Amino acid sequence: MAKGGLNVKIMELRAARLKELGAAVPDTFQGVSKVKIRKVLTQLHLGSNVDLVDGVFALMDNETPSWFAKAPEGATFSDGATTAHLACHIGILQRNEFKLDREGRDYWIKPLRDLGGIEAILLHEGEFISGHPVAKSPNSAYRLSEDLKAVLRAPDDQWEALLSKWSAEDAVRARREFQALAAEAAKLLVGTGHSALIQASIDQYAARFLKGYEVVYVDDGDGDRITDEDRAKLAKAGIELTLADAMPDVLLWNRQTDRLWVIEAVTSDGEVDLHKVAQLSALAKRCGKVGIDFTTTYQTWKEAAARQGKHGNVAVGTFIWIQGDPAKHLLVQSFN
Known part of the structure; x- marks a missing residue:
């Protein structure tokens, strides 16, 4: 106007x-x-x-x-x-x-x-x-x-x-x-994809909301799914991640509480749904961890709404974070 x-x-x-x-x-x-x-x-x-x-x-x-x-x-x-x-x-x-x-x-x-x-x-x-x-x-x-x-x-x-x-x-x-x-x-939101959202999820979201957690595995889709460097970090955290396990985009570990945290960065699909919660909760239990938490991240509210309006598959009890609105950390709850 x-x-x-x-x-x-x-x-x-x-x-x-x-x-x-x-x-x-x-x-x-x-x-x-x-x-x-x-x-x-x-x-x-x-x-x-x-x-x-x-x-x-x-x-x-x-x-x-x-x-x-x-x-x-x-x-x-x-x-x-x-x-x-x-x-x-x-x-x-x-x-x-x-x-x-x-x-x-x-x-x-x-x-x-x-x-x-x-x-x-x-x-x-x-x-x-x-x-x-x-x-x-x-x-x-x-x-x-x-x-x-x-x-x-x-x-x-x-x-x-x-x-x-x-x-x-x-x-x-x-x-x-x-x-x-x-x-x-x-600046990266325009025309960038999955790898950029993964990095933002680490640099912005985890740094602000997951104090005490350190990254032990990142699956950016390039090269071997589990590198030797990954195996060393995972071993230090007492985690054995195999190709049979669900591969999270980002896996973090808190050495003081011995809890794990999973981040799934979604640009097309791959939210933290009930199936993923079950799979990775089994991994945490197998590795003797105290517990595990989850976050689905999106670039914008528009993308989150489009995905959840169609699928509604983010698991109750997990979190959502939006890169375009980074100061909020949202817990998914249900009254059913």
Whole structure:
């Protein structure tokens, strides 16, 4: 949509809401008011930045459908908004004034981006992925990090303690490092395949969520399925993997707990289903391991939805991780 068209669209939206609801925006989004946002930002010495307060409020907006023409189904403004979207939300929808000058984005995006509270993302093939891997793309966008949203949504007697942990120097550094890795990996999402997803599953997912685990086997589909180097690592972990066993994409071992963890990276098929759980659980038992856990990884939510919408074969009690949305680690549960 042309810039002028977006401005008109937002003015029409504002007018329609005023007529129907009496207000262009509610007092809160996700239970969070501008007063609460200002309190949180004040603790970060950013409370006087009115544009930033309103920008965070906009990025909490999970009631307005996404302004991207080809957004994921059901996406809202909070799932991802461009600089122009934010400028219109703040200037037109919230204030009934002119769209903010996009050149001021360093004032109402950068301060929280530097702290890892605002994440850079890209709308790619109908899915939001980490980083801005395509220079000057009109689909480059931003969203609030999940942990900052947790601080904002926390009760009045809890948010200050959460914010203190969130804003600690080590925590900020860790978030920035993770976002940098995720952004770098996002560059590989365009036109890359199984091997790249396996590597991302190790470098991003395992490094963040599987602390204490070390990789003892990787099946990247090249050369011998079990090399001499693999056998040495497996032997050190007390594992005998034979060609008769189900070959996981990645096998990890925690030497302190003596548990195993399997990662299956899916670009076409090969999820952790009930059959694979049974096979590899038998391997863990045969090798005397305390237990074994499983994760299926996908490049994007779109691919995960397409696979699971058709097959629904990821086993209950296992995990799912999405490379394009790398900060989440999802447990598959059933109420049956």
